[in-house]
Each structure stands twice: as structure tokens, then as C-alpha cells.
Amino acid sequence: LxxxxxxxxxxxxxxxxxxxxxxxxxxxxxxxxxxxxxxxxxxxxxxxxxxxxxxxxxxxxxxxxxxxxxxxxxxxxxxxxxxxxxxxxxxxxxxxxxxxxxxxxxxxxxxxxxxxxxxxxxxxAQDKLTAPEKIVVPGDISSAAFWLVAASVIPDSELLLKNVGINPTRTGILDVLNDMGADITLTNERSSGSEPVADILVRSASLHGTSFGADIMPRLVDEIPAITVAAMFAEGETVITGAGELRVKETDRIQAISDQFNKLCECITATEDGLIIRGGSQNVWRQGTCFSYDDHRIAMTLAIAGMAGNGVEIEQPDCVAISYPSFYEEMAGLY
Structure with missing residues (x-):
């Protein structure tokens, strides 16, 4: 729009x-x-x-x-x-x-x-544009983020994500997960038109907390919900700042994360422009019924949290079709 x-x-x-x-x-x-x-x-x-x-x-x-x-x-x-x-x-x-x-x-x-x-x-101003013969659109790393987190936190996981765009302006999720100790390897790196592409191999790993703020936010703001789940399983505290943009997404994602994810594991504090997440083995996970706010990223992240934790029932789950219509089918094939 x-x-x-x-x-x-x-x-x-x-x-x-x-x-x-x-x-x-x-x-x-x-x-x-x-x-x-x-x-x-x-x-x-x-x-x-x-x-x-x-x-x-x-x-x-x-x-x-x-x-x-x-x-x-x-x-x-x-x-x-x-x-x-x-x-x-x-x-x-x-x-x-x-x-x-x-x-x-x-x-x-x-x-x-x-x-x-x-x-x-x-x-x-341009007098004329010249279209290339072929444009190949790589897979979206914002959609891959859910599987990157799931494979990182669910024990004995190994997942290969093929044809994922790794444009450096979008790979903040990889930087943060690597900083948390994730086991992520880029393979078959190549170019698709002007966009860098790779296959991403991710294995389960023992994660630890981290901190990041406004300078990296343009490169990962849409992946904050998924990163929250990684932080909930990581040992130690994760502090996210400079994410005020999340309050004017499809919903107020900062408040949504705090209100809904705490139903599954009470370890998140919302701040004006971010989140404080207390992770680790001391956290108690439980089943819960959570509301998606009809927000596709909240719904998909709740599903990942439920898969890695003790299960979740999602109200208004069909909103995933906004960006990832086959999400639940692919999840069922993995779990």
C-alpha cells in the first residue's frame, strides 16, 4: 500500500x-x-x-x-x-x-x-525503464525466521532451509541468533538477480541471552516476535530496545507479545520501546489459549512457542495466510 x-x-x-x-x-x-x-x-x-x-x-x-x-x-x-x-x-x-x-x-x-x-x-525522473529478462524472487527470511528459531530451541533438531534471501539489510535475525550461540551455517551462497541467496542449515544449540537496540532494528523489526521465543529458551536475560515501531504494526506487537506469550511462560516484561525476557531452564512452560489479534506474525510465533513448549491453542489462527498460507501444513510435516 x-x-x-x-x-x-x-x-x-x-x-x-x-x-x-x-x-x-x-x-x-x-x-x-x-x-x-x-x-x-x-x-x-x-x-x-x-x-x-x-x-x-x-x-x-x-x-x-x-x-x-x-x-x-x-x-x-x-x-x-x-x-x-x-x-x-x-x-x-x-x-x-x-x-x-x-x-x-x-x-x-x-x-x-x-x-x-x-x-x-x-x-x-526516468524516461524509460528496461525490464530484465527474468526476475527470481528468493524465499523471505522473515518467514524462515520461525523455522530458524524452532530448530534452534527444540532439542535434536536439524533443518535445511533452501533458497532464502540473505540480503544484508534483512539478516539481523541471523546476527542476533548467532550472538545467542545458535548453530547456523550458510551454504550454496549465490546471487538471484541482484539479491544474495543461500541455503541455511540450522541445528539445535544451547542459547544464551543477548541485548540489541535501535541500530539493528531496521534489519530485524519483523522478526522480534520469533526472537522473543528464542530468548525465552535461552539462558539468561535478553533486553530489546529501540523497537517502538512494533507498537504500530498490524497490532501493538510489544503488548501482544507480553500479554499472550506470558500465558505460556511468564518471563516477559514489556517496556515503552522493547522487551525484557528472562530465559532459561528455570522457566515453567504451560499450555494456554492465546489470541493472535489477527496478526500473522503473532500467530506463527505462538505456534512455534507451543511446538517448543507445552502446546498452545491459537484464537484466530487463519491470519497466517497473509504472508504464509502453508505455514501449518509445513509445521505438521516437521513436528
Whole structure:
């Protein structure tokens, strides 16, 4: 939705965006604000910040500008760069930390020249894009994260995940798990178009607690629920900070993790921008009925926690179809 808004804001026709109840809660102002500064005419609910949203032709070309992003966000960055494809002059995005760069790699594969300086990326309007003959999309490491954690914490596990994208802007989950003592090996490393790909071999290991914060967050924010389960089984304490973005995902994931995962093992404290997880063999795991909030990542992580612990009944489990329709079938084949 956010990427499409960037692509359609410069066009000379009306576009209307809506979505399900989850999308209606998501903040769109972070994209609308910079697009409006470029000259886009966007109106919507809640002070032009929430769906439904209408993009009205601006009547003139958008103007390139330099946007210093308050928070690193690949979605916001991508929306601005896509709008910059049609804008007059140069459009520059400056991030506090580098976020995932799939859009930049894809633009370059279509012949777009981007200029880089530190964490700043600049683009100019393009007369023509040239599509590559073939684009191979690697497996999503955010979906692989659940199996990485499950195989790490369930004794005597060994799992080979094939064709997983290991773009360095996305591999924070590997860095954190390795820092916790996970047994993870990358094999058959190669390139799929502009994206690095590998097969990932993961074996069960004795994990220990760790700490990480805002600097790595753009590379793993979606994997925090899965990392929480790894931390619950790890010896010692894990402290996560700088994750305030989780409070405005499909649900408030920080509160959801605290409220629901504590039903299975009471060892999590929520903070304003993160979590404190007390892990280890002293934790008492129990069966429980947990609510997914219709959030696909919460549902899948609860399933992993139940598989590694003493079982779980998930209310509203079907939301996994948002990103991983075959998740439960693949879980059944492994367990």
C-alpha cells in the first residue's frame, strides 16, 4: 500500500486506497507527509493519515526534494523513491540507519541509476525503464525466521532451509541468533538477480541471552516476535530496545507479545520501546489459549512457542495466510 501510494501519487488519475480492518489502523501519515511536500494531493481519514485514502491528481509534476527520515523505514523510503521516478529534479532520502534495500536493487535491475552517499540515496525522473529478462524472487527470511528459531530451541533438531534471501539489510535475525550461540551455517551462497541467496542449515544449540537496540532494528523489526521465543529458551536475560515501531504494526506487537506469550511462560516484561525476557531452564512452560489479534506474525510465533513448549491453542489462527498460507501444513510435516 505504501509503495503503491508513492507510485500513484504523481499520476494524472484518481486512485482510492482501502483495506481490511488491520490496514485501516495502520499509520499512513509517515508516507503522506513527504509525498505531500513533493506536491502530491492526498486526502484521507484522521487528518489524512489513515485509510480510506484518495490520491487526487496534483495538476502539475511533483518536485524532487531532500527528506531526512526521522525513523529508518524501507516502506517510506521506497514510496519516496518511486515517486521520484516521475518528479522534476533530484529526490533524495536520508535515513538514520540503512533499512532494507530491495527497492533500490530492483530499480537498478530495471536500469535506474541511483546515487549513494552514506545513508542518502538520490534518484531522478526516468524516461524509460528496461525490464530484465527474468526476475527470481528468493524465499523471505522473515518467514524462515520461525523455522530458524524452532530448530534452534527444540532439542535434536536439524533443518535445511533452501533458497532464502540473505540480503544484508534483512539478516539481523541471523546476527542476533548467532550472538545467542545458535548453530547456523550458510551454504550454496549465490546471487538471484541482484539479491544474495543461500541455503541455511540450522541445528539445535544451547542459547544464551543477548541485548540489541535501535541500530539493528531496521534489519530485524519483523522478526522480534520469533526472537522473543528464542530468548525465552535461552539462558539468561535478553533486553530489546529501540523497537517502538512494533507498537504500530498490524497490532501493538510489544503488548501482544507480553500479554499472550506470558500465558505460556511468564518471563516477559514489556517496556515503552522493547522487551525484557528472562530465559532459561528455570522457566515453567504451560499450555494456554492465546489470541493472535489477527496478526500473522503473532500467530506463527505462538505456534512455534507451543511446538517448543507445552502446546498452545491459537484464537484466530487463519491470519497466517497473509504472508504464509502453508505455514501449518509445513509445521505438521516437521513436528
Amino acid at each position: 505504501r509503495l503503491m501510494m508513492g507510485m500513484l501519487a504523481p499520476q494524472d488519475f484518481v486512485s482510492v486506497f482501502t483495506g481490511d480492518s488491520s490496514l485501516h489502523k495502520r499509520p499512513m501519515g509517515r508516507v503522506i507527509k513527504p509525498l505531500s511536500r513533493m506536491g502530491a494531493n492526498i486526502v484521507g481519514r484522521a487528518g489524512n493519515t489513515k485509510l480510506p485514502i484518495t490520491v487526487v491528481p496534483a495538476g502539475k509534476k511533483l518536485q524532487g526534494f531532500t527528506y531526512d527520515m526521522p525513523v529508518a523505514s524501507a516502506q517510506v523510503k521506497s514510496a519516496i523513491l518511486l515517486a521520484g521516478l516521475f518528479a522534476e529534479g533530484t529526490t533524495t532520502v536520508v535515513e538514520p540507519y540503512q533499512s532494507r534495500n530491495h527497492t533500490e536493487l530492483m530499480l537498478e535491475s530495471f536500469g535506474v541509476k541511483l546515487d549513494y552517499e552514506g545513508t542518502a540515496i538520490s534518484i531522478q
